[in-house]
Amino acid sequence: xxxxxxxxxGSKRVGIAVTDAMQIIATGLTTVHSKDIVDxxxxxxxxxxxxxxxxxxxxxxxxxASESTKYIEPxxxxxxxxxxxxxxxxxxxxxxSKMAFQTMIDSGLKKKDRRNKELVDEIxxxxxxxxxxQMKQNKAIQ
Numbered sequence: 311x312x313x314x315x316x317x318x319x320g321s322k323r324v325g326i327a328v329t330d331a332m333q334i335i336a337t338g339l340t341t342v343h344s345k346d347i348v349d350x351x352x353x354x355x356x357x358x359x360x361x362x363x364x365x366x367x368x369x370x371x372x373x374x375a376s377e378s379t380k381y382i383e384p385x386x387x388x389x390x391x392x393x394x395x396x397x398x399x400x401x402x403x404x405x406x407s408k409m410a411f412q413t414m415i416d417s418g419l420k421k422k423d424r425r426n427k428e429l430v431d432e433i434x435x436x437x438x439x440x441x442x443x444q445m446k447q448n449k450a451i452q
Contacts, residue, residue: 312361315354316439318403318431319365320344321381325431327439328360336439341428347385348392355393363389363396364442366403366434401442403434 311331318325324347326339342350354360365386368379390398 312359314362314364314439314442315339315360316364316401316435316442317347317366318435318438319347319382319385320431323428323431325428325433325435326350327432327435328358329439329443331359333443336436336443338432338436341431348388351389351393355396360396362399363393364399364401364438365389366438367400368403399442401438401445403438 311333313331314329314333316327316336322344323341324344325341327336328339329336340350365382368382386398386400389396
């Protein structure tokens, strides 16, 4: 079985999370600069089998595309062209940054460590991945 990867794409940084090979556990992988994401993915895909990439889809409270969409759509289209054998899925990412920050508080991180935006992005990607895995599991049960 291949891994599933989640990406929390931002104009500056990209949070990345992956499942284990059995697709049971979602784990934060890293955060990379937006300009380096394609090179990172090429290297990662050459070393690990990934069947699907889940990319956070930013929406407003009224369920419309947010301002960030203008950065993400070109990235999604580029991924589809570069990696045609890997499925690309979208997942609502509303509140993931707030949930990530709350996770940091709940885990006892000090205030100084909670300012680490790279960690917030990585945790956000993990939350996106966990939500996707839950949705997939719920569909399988129905």
